[in-house]
Amino acid sequence: MTKKQHVMIQLETIEKNFAENQVIPPLNLSIFEGEFLTLLGPSGCGKTTLLRMIAGLEEPSAGNIYLDGQQVTYLPPYKRDVNMIFQHYALFPHMTVEQNILFGLRMKKVSPTEREKRISQVIALTQLEAYRQRKPRQLSGGQQQRVAIARALVNNPKVLLLDEPLGALDYQLRKSLQIELKSLQRELGLTFIYVTHDQEEALTMSDRIVVMNQGKIEQTGTPHEIYHTPMSQFVAGFIGENNFIKHEDFYISLRPEKINLCEVMFQGESPPPLTDDTSRLTGTITDVVFYGTIDKVFIHLDDSGQTIMAYQYFDDKRRWQAGEKVGLWWNLKDEVRLDR
Amino acid sequence: MKTWRQSLLLSYSLIILAFLYLPIAVLVLYSFNNTRINAVWTGWTIQWYLSLFSNRHVLDAVSNSLIIAFSSTIISTLLGTMAALALHSCRFRWYTAINSLIYMPILIPEIVMGLSLLVLFAQLNIELGKITLVIAHITFCMSFVVIIISARLEGLSKDLEEAAQDLYANSWQTFRYVTLPLIMPGIIAGALISFTLSIDDFVISFFVAGPNSSTLPLYVYALVKRGISPEINALSTIMIIVTIVMVVISQRLQVNGSNKNNVYK
Ligand SMILES: Nc1ncnc2c1ncn2[C@@H]1O[C@H](COP(=O)(O)OP(=O)(O)OP(=O)(O)O)[C@@H](O)[C@H]1O
Ligand SMILES: [Mg+2]
Numbered sequence: 201m202t203k204k205q206h207v208m209i210q211l212e213t214i215e216k217n218f219a220e221n222q223v224i225p226p227l228n229l230s231i232f233e234g235e236f237l238t239l240l241g242p243s244g245c246g247k248t249t250l251l252r253m254i255a256g257l258e259e260p261s262a263g264n265i266y267l268d269g270q271q272v273t274y275l276p277p278y279k280r281d282v283n284m285i286f287q288h289y290a291l292f293p294h295m296t297v298e299q300n301i302l303f304g305l306r307m308k309k310v311s312p313t314e315r316e317k318r319i320s321q322v323i324a325l326t327q328l329e330a331y332r333q334r335k336p337r338q339l340s341g342g343q344q345q346r347v348a349i350a351r352a353l354v355n356n357p358k359v360l361l362l363d364e365p366l367g368a369l370d371y372q373l374r375k376s377l378q379i380e381l382k383s384l385q386r387e388l389g390l391t392f393i394y395v396t397h398d399q400e401e402a403l404t405m406s407d408r409i410v411v412m413n414q415g416k417i418e419q420t421g422t423p424h425e426i427y428h429t430p431m432s433q434f435v436a437g438f439i440g441e442n443n444f445i446k447h448e449d450f451y452i453s454l455r456p457e458k459i460n461l462c463e464v465m466f467q468g469e470s471p472p473p474l475t476d477d478t479s480r481l482t483g484t485i486t487d488v489v490f491y492g493t494i495d496k497v498f499i500h501l502d503d504s505g506q507t508i509m510a511y512q513y514f515d516d517k518r519r520w521q522a523g524e525k526v527g528l529w530w531n532l533k534d535e536v537r538l539d540r
Numbered sequence: 541m542k543t544w545r546q547s548l549l550l551s552y553s554l555i556i557l558a559f560l561y562l563p564i565a566v567l568v569l570y571s572f573n574n575t576r577i578n579a580v581w582t583g584w585t586i587q588w589y590l591s592l593f594s595n596r597h598v599l600d601a602v603s604n605s606l607i608i609a610f611s612s613t614i615i616s617t618l619l620g621t622m623a624a625l626a627l628h629s630c631r632f633r634w635y636t637a638i639n640s641l642i643y644m645p646i647l648i649p650e651i652v653m654g655l656s657l658l659v660l661f662a663q664l665n666i667e668l669g670k671i672t673l674v675i676a677h678i679t680f681c682m683s684f685v686v687i688i689i690s691a692r693l694e695g696l697s698k699d700l701e702e703a704a705q706d707l708y709a710n711s712w713q714t715f716r717y718v719t720l721p722l723i724m725p726g727i728i729a730g731a732l733i734s735f736t737l738s739i740d741d742f743v744i745s746f747f748v749a750g751p752n753s754s755t756l757p758l759y760v761y762a763l764v765k766r767g768i769s770p771e772i773n774a775l776s777t778i779m780i781i782v783t784i785v786m787v788v789i790s791q792r793l794q795v796n797g798s799n800k801n802n803v804y805k
Contacts (some may be wrong), residue, residue, distance in 0.1 A: 257702050277705040284706045290699035292720045303717075351707070455675035 207269075208359055208391045209254060214263035216249055216415075223249050224415040226263060231359070236385055236392045238402040241412035242438070247395045250412075254393065266357055278307070283352035284361040289344045290367065291336040295349050298332045304355040318354050325384065326350040329451050342373045349381070359391045366401070378405055399439050403427065411435050412533040432540045444506045444538075451538045458534040459510035461497065461520060479492045480529040483508065485522050488532045499526060564780060571773035573676070588774040598775065601759035608670055608755060609738040612677035617731040620685025621723075627686070628693040653679065653744045654747030661748060666752035676743060676748045681734035688733065688794070692726035725793045732790035736783055 209231040226248045231237050239247045244518055246421040252258040256277035261412040265273045272280055283304070289326070291300050301322065305315045320384060323329055338346055345365060352360055365381070366374045387394050396402055402409050403423040411418040411434070412424060419426060419435045430436035433444065434486050436453040446454040464482055483499040486507070495512040510528065512520055520526060574583040592598050611691055627639060645653060657666075657676050665673055696719070704714040742757040756779060763772050 255706055257706070276710075277702070278708045278710050282706075284703070286699050286703060288697070288699060290697065290703035290716060292700060292703070301706070303709070307708035307713060355707070 201532040205235075207231070208233040208267070209393075210264075210266040211250075211254075212248075212264040212266070214253065214265060215261050216246070216253060216258065217261045222415070227415070228416060229410065229417065229420070231391065231393060233391055234389045235407045235431070236382070236394065236405060238394045238409045239412060240396060240402040240409050240439075242420075243397060243537075245412045246415040247365055247412060249415075251284070251363055251393065251395055254324060254359070255281045255282055255285075255361055281357055282359040282361060283355055285348050285352050285363065287364045287367045289336075290350040291344055291351070293336055293348055296333050296335055297339070298438045300336070300347055301354050303351065303374060308355070317355075322350040322354045325353070331530040340379065341369050345369065345377065349384075351428060353384075353388075353390075356367065359393060360385075362392060362394045364395055364397070367396075367398075374401075403439070411438065413438075429536060430538070433538050436536065436538060438484075441509065445506065445508075446504075451536055453536045454508075454530060454534060456509045456511045458498070459508065459509055459528050459530050461512065461518070462529065463518070464525045464527045478529050478531055479535070480527065481508075482527050485520055485524045485526055487522055488512070488520060497526075499528065551556075554561075559654060565772050568777045568780070571770060572776045573770055576770060583684055588770040591779075592774055598771075601641070601754050601756045604670065604753055605739055605755040605757075608673045608753075609735050611670075612673045612681055612738045613731050613734040614732050615674070616678045616681035617685055617727060620682040620730060620734075621689055621727055622688035623682070624686045624693060625719075627690065642652065642683055642686050645680045646687075650743040654744040657744065658747040668748055669753045672748040672750070673737075673745055673753055673755065676744050677734075677738045679743070680741075681737055684733050684737065685727075685730035688730040689723055689726045692723045696722055729790040729793045730794070732786050736786040736790075740779070740783060 207230045209229075211227060213226040214224065215222075215226045218291060227250075230350070239250060241247055247298060249258060254259050256272070256275055256279075258282055259275060264271060267282065268278065284427050292303065295303070298319065302315060303321055305318065310318075323332065325441055326349055328343070328346055328350060331339060331343060331347075336347065339347065348365070362381075366377055369377065375508065378401060380391075381538040384390070396403075403426075406423055408420065409426045413434050419431045421429075424436060426439055430439065430442075430453065433451060433453070436442045436444070441456050443452060443454045443456060481501055481503070483501040486500050487498040489496045489498070494514075497510045497512050498511065499508045500506075508528065570581075571588055572584050572586065573581055574585040574587075607740045623642065627635065627642075635636055637793050652675070657672070657679070661668060661672050700718055700722070705711075709717060738755065739755075741755075742761065745755050745758055746761075749755065754762070756775070760775055763769065
């Protein structure tokens, strides 16, 4: 975020209550033109609600929404230049792929020649040539997802809203569509607001991540910032795996991959340097669990009685087993101090 | 062992079917009987069908029935569709109460419905005739239309309407291009059921028909009072065939519609 960027969407103390129940307390957020912004948070934290307010499908209880500088808070969805991709695609079952994609342009009364030009572009982009005349029910999940993307893209919206667009697909297909979506967004310079509760998806695709918890924004930042310098226990615990070590009135969070294991007695092995930059503890291994590329080693600490988890890689010199005494050390720069 | 059980099951089903359809089969058979006396079979003829079509009273009754059936079908389909849409879109406070009130005319004994309509028309000084028949038929046809279309709307995912709105369709366009096409099989099925019910209705019609507005069932009843004739058998056979065709079409529409679109979730 070095150069000054154009704000595409601005949410100003936006708030949503359903009856007595406050789902989103007043919230501020700016989304820049051309960025891939991800809303990440546990189920029920209000991601969909926030997205629906931007789309106009839900009216905020208070606050303002600006789209490209214009107040759109109470504008109905069909007058907003944003398009949404629904989790279950919401393709019109009685229309062919082509009719589905053309729907928005028809409603906007775009001329037939312009329509033809745009549909051939998006169909080429989403590789749907062969399926033009098919009905949605004759397509696989991944193809349906592509149609949903094409149906939104063809309108050249200022912002594309995606509500867990890949949630219903299997792992392999999700991986390949993630790459397609990301390159599409980058090539066309589109503004994406992407909802997911898959943290890996968020980390690999986003320019910026907004971590939400119970309607509040916990932290906003690049994937790197969110992962390496979480600002709260919630963020530190929600993204990736983490260890928390309690001090008097604050916590230290420490990623399991940053912890090094060593012999307590350092027999035959040169002891790790205990300098001003490192910290060291001892403990007993309670469990070692196989996870494919790594083993997770669970260690019961001698002094505090806490359990710490560390990764063990297969090319590590020493294979640890349950019941062994072990020393742990890490660099102080890898500790993250959390005040909340 | 297995074949023994299967044949037992088969014969059991056949007995049930015979029990259900034997009376109708006999009636259809005797409509082709070459004698006025119902009890004896003498040979094949279609003269009863021919004489039906040259009988002025029969033709009057047929035309009355068709006029009433068409009018009440059109009106009850329109009103029923609108009622179902209204109930679907605004889940207001009295939703459940209103919903059960709409089902009520189906459950109330027909004779009570007929009687109460008759009392009402008398109170309002409305002359009995085609108009009163149409109104009476609408009361029960509409309930069926609402039930059938509500079932379809229930299965309609809200996402679809929201997707349409998101794609620049205003409320009317959303209805016109998304909701309406998706509930269309339900509307047609409702109309066919209404038509069938109206053509077949006897009890309620009996109360609210005027002197010159006899429908087919009423005419058949009047004839029966003078003894069962082969003409009645022929007339009944035609009514049975029309009913069966209608019901089959409407069933196919309902089943097809739900298989074809994944509207039902
Ligand atoms: N129409 C509604 N009426 C009442 N409460 C609602 C309504 N829609 C959502 N909520 C509530 O608002 C909260 C947030 O819901 P929302 O759908 O935004 O969550 P989400 O973050 O999208 O969750 P998920 O990851 O499971 O999709 C939930 O507690 C939900 O029960
Ligand atoms: Mg959601």
